[in-house]
Amino acid sequence: MVQERTFPKFQAPAAKISADQGLVLYEDMILGRYFEDKCAEMYYRGKMFGFVHLYNGQEAVSSGVIKSLRSDDYVCSTYRDHVHALSAGVPAKQVMAELFGKETGCSRGRGGSMHLFSSEHNMLGGFAFIGEGIPVALGAAFQSRYRRDALGDPNADQVTASFFGDGTTNNGQFFECLNMAALWKLPILFVVENNKWAIGMAHERATSQPEIYKKAAVFGMPGFEVDGMDVMAVRTVAQEAVARARAGEGPTLIECLTYRFRGHSLADPDELRSKAEKEAWLARDPIKRFEAYLLEHKLADQATMKAVRDRIQSSIDEALTFAEESPEPSPDDLYKYIFADE
């Protein structure tokens, strides 16, 4: 087991949240967790194919960041994209149908697990190769600045959140885009989900400077390290970064220290991570932690939280039925969507 980094101190009492806001976060985290659990079940039952990368354990990041955005902001993800899409508002039934390869899926069955898109929800993807989504996110952020400053649209203050993992921060596109974002003061959040492992490559074995947030400084950009298992901590940092971006003050790099509770994908035997390491991180389960927070601050009681869990469970069941009963794409449409305007 690699020496764990010391978690940054988070001044929880300083963070304010209403009961309603707390339940929004709770519901979103439960949705992410239950959705992924259902995916694992369906994959092992042979209903779902390809590479499927689940998000269990990292829910505080998706919920903490995306629920700090407006609905007209943009989200750009990786191959581990189910839960980002759900947090961004893509209906669970559309995501589940996509994983079943159905015409009613958010990418009409053409994309699959690693290529979730929704123009309606400003979900830019779903990028399967490491790092390639960051430039695309940068383009969305550039577009906001272009509309505001070149076209004079005062309402063009949309922010883009670009998610990626620790392994990606050794890739050129990460550095190139940090440079351009800082250079042009683009409204973007670079959100690193440092879950310590790039498949079987431990973060410390892949990088000369494991503290990723420190890489912001050379671009003159604020960089924050945050406990990625604490949704309140993530939310607090994200809200500040969003406010800065919206005000035209430029990008922020946020390194969330987190952990995936399952293997890299459902095809990963997961043999390299030690039992002790996994247990240590399982004990920090972000959902259990937030339940304790809600109880402690009297923002929700057990009955309220159970009602949320029951409601989400039924919505996942409905999504599954919808996915199973939906039609597959028509063979006549094999060539549809190659070109626009056809």
Add this chain to the structure above:
Amino acid sequence: MAETLLFNALREAIDEEMGRDDTVFVLGEDVGAYGGSYKVTKDLYEKYGELRVLDTPIAENSFTGMAVGAAMTGLRPIIEGMNMGFLLLAFNQIANNAGMLRYTSGGNFKIPMVIRGPGGVGRQLGAEHSQRLEAYFQAVPGLKIVACSTPYNAKGLLKAAIRDNNPVLFFEHVLLYNLKEDLPNHEYVVPLDKAEIVRPGKDVTILTYSRMRHHVTQAVKGLEKKGIDPEVIDLISLKPLDFDTIGASIQKTHRVIIVEECMRTGGIGAEIIASINDRYFDELDAPVVRLSSQDIPTPYNGKLETLTIVQPKQIETAVENMVALKV
């Protein structure tokens, strides 16, 4: 009518389209303050400002991906590849995201973008700056590939490419920037998907594009003196190919020679021959002949460089042989 150099014809196209649609913008290396390495964007930085004519750092893959993101969210970027060879550094963004993302997203997003710049074998620029890349990209689904060859078609095609709602790779040739032609004073647009019949004829169909069009034109002068009447077609669109025009010509001449600057193996000509076999085999009186450049990195030495690409004399001989059925 105004006599216009090809690089200025391209500049006029960009200027007109930027004036017509304020979502059109240019990005790339030295496109702004410097005016472009071949002056295609000269003075546009002063006219439209630094966001609409955006000087980028030297980060081809990332600024190409940035253009994809901008296109997905409603802008119409024009990327200038300072040299089209630099596109190799952006291959992932061009193939995976510009080319495939519309399909992969089930039609959620369209990607209206143009990637343009100088390509082809120039004057002893060495292997990396003398690339023949069109064939590398032709298998990528979702890309349109266009090659201009005259000031007239350069301007009209670039305007069409900017208005197209799909990613268009737009090849210019480094040795054609100073071609001159009288251009109409009125606005015009040339369709992207139509081949151009450069010279109607009946004896043999010559399919060509980009700079090789001009080598073919030189060869035709010699052939005319020998009483041979070839039909010369500039493909313009390398993907998709205009088989309406190609097919009509084959049905008339029954003989085809392809003259291309790209490499022989897996080239544009290779694809055309395979498609002609699929569609028009029964029309052919002779096997299709292709004259391609050599399968080697373009050498620096001037004589070797000349030997690398097809010369007018070779075209003349090949046409004579085919017309005499000595193929």
